[in-house]
Amino acid sequence: xxxxxxxxxxxxxxxxxxxxxxxxxxxxxxxxxxxxxxxxxxxxxxxxxxxxxxxxxxxxxxxxxxxxxxxxxxxxxxxxxxxxxxxxxxxxxxxxxxxxxxxxxxxxxxxxxxxxxxxxxxxxxxxxxxxxxxxxxxxxxxxxxxxxxxxxxxxxxxxxxxxxx
Amino acid sequence: xxxxxxxxxxxxxxxxxxxxxxxxxxxxxxxxxxxxxxxxxxxxxxxxxxxxxxxxxxxxxxxxxxxxxxxxxxxxxxxxxxxxxxxxxxxxxxxxxxxxxxxxxxxxxxxxxxxxxxxxxxxxxxxxxxxxxxxxxxxxxxxxxxxxxxxxxxxxxxxxxxxxxxxxxxxxxxxxxxxxxxxxxxxxxxxxxxxxxxxxxxxxxxxxxxxxxxxxxxxxxxxxxxxxxxxxxxxxxxxxxxxxxxxxxxxxxxxxxxxxxxxxxxxxxxxxxxxxxxxxxxx
Numbered sequence: 001x002x003x004x005x006x007x008x009x010x011x012x013x014x015x016x017x018x019x020x021x022x023x024x025x026x027x028x029x030x031x032x033x034x035x036x037x038x039x040x041x042x043x044x045x046x047x048x049x050x051x052x053x054x055x056x057x058x059x060x061x062x063x064x065x066x067x068x069x070x071x072x073x074x075x076x077x078x079x080x081x082x083x084x085x086x087x088x089x090x091x092x093x094x095x096x097x098x099x100x101x102x103x104x105x106x107x108x109x110x111x112x113x114x115x116x117x118x119x120x121x122x123x124x125x126x127x128x129x130x131x132x133x134x135x136x137x138x139x140x141x142x143x144x145x146x147x148x149x150x151x152x153x154x155x156x157x158x159x160x161x162x163x164x165x
Numbered sequence: 166x167x168x169x170x171x172x173x174x175x176x177x178x179x180x181x182x183x184x185x186x187x188x189x190x191x192x193x194x195x196x197x198x199x200x201x202x203x204x205x206x207x208x209x210x211x212x213x214x215x216x217x218x219x220x221x222x223x224x225x226x227x228x229x230x231x232x233x234x235x236x237x238x239x240x241x242x243x244x245x246x247x248x249x250x251x252x253x254x255x256x257x258x259x260x261x262x263x264x265x266x267x268x269x270x271x272x273x274x275x276x277x278x279x280x281x282x283x284x285x286x287x288x289x290x291x292x293x294x295x296x297x298x299x300x301x302x303x304x305x306x307x308x309x310x311x312x313x314x315x316x317x318x319x320x321x322x323x324x325x326x327x328x329x330x331x332x333x334x335x336x337x338x339x340x341x342x343x344x345x346x347x348x349x350x351x352x353x354x355x356x357x358x359x360x361x362x363x364x365x366x367x368x369x370x371x372x373x374x375x376x377x378x379x380x381x382x383x384x385x386x387x388x389x390x391x392x393x394x395x396x397x398x399x400x401x402x403x404x405x406x407x408x409x410x411x412x413x414x415x416x417x418x419x420x421x422x423x424x425x426x427x428x429x430x431x432x433x434x435x436x437x438x439x440x441x442x443x444x445x446x447x448x
Binding site: 001017018019021040041042043045048054055056057059060061062064065067109127128130131133 | 172174176194196197198201202205210214216218265266267268269271272350352
């Protein structure tokens, strides 16, 4: 079966088993290894990508279900000399990244969250992170960075990922 | 990576197309969050699947003045959003917004939650029991309506030749609650789930999930609460009655042993009645 979809803004075609997990296409066929295959059960969040702007686990998404959809991976958030996403800037500034295994998933989950929840409270940020497990347990600094990102955007009246704050 | 390139994959755009694929032996694929873990359980993925996500009629929540109809392909996230603020459905919203984690809730569907045959900890099942939901099926012989209790009991047989299409709910509850006990804040299957609802006559409906293999109404407790005065809608008294009428056989599992699942029910009932009183303004 042939499955076609947009991958980081470009046409992508896959010929093969439509029940192949999307994460395997990304990593093994397209060499987009920023998306991590860790638990493969939807618990850890390391494989999170955006499908039609929604943050979802790619380990449980059969590629057949993304036919005609737009998929964005961590590589699509910023590349080359482009500016980083504001959330990535804040993670870097807060030195929030530790081993890096969970981080692509954290960025994908939380970038959608800040876009949709510009006035989120700290408990709401934490609730949005429950599906992203950090084995280094550096959660508080991540929450700090998200809160700071939202705060900056509010003060500047800026866009965070396309939605006016 | 799965290697079968000969697998049949149908993205049905109508219920008729989906049924045609079912007649050919295709398994139903909803959000995929249960089926895609089959290989981890040592089960091969089906050789033929039919996906329901492109059937518009199955992806809608219709809210009327006296009833609600939920399409089987509606995700937990959409269900929580659509019913947010609807009086009487607080428990259903809590179940939809509290299951699994946010990423799973954006994908996992109502129909998938009810049709995962070996999934004892489905969050929606107990609260739909409390709502006395009616399950609409499309069978090889035509449409069929069935009470949720009967559906849950007989679904192994029923789903061999049917697809769940919609869930019908009456709007006859004043307030409802969904209390779950995971071992951690999120990411665990709940040890036990207690769903409660109360109608305008203060009659309480209670259902329990995750304790036994299949969710069921707690009729012994409902009857005990009805036998008492209206003040039975008191958290402490409800917990005492729950202890006295605990007729559950707890299942042993990875998260907890059966005795523990059974033992936590009275405090969960207490929390649930307190939530009902708060939500429904019945205190």
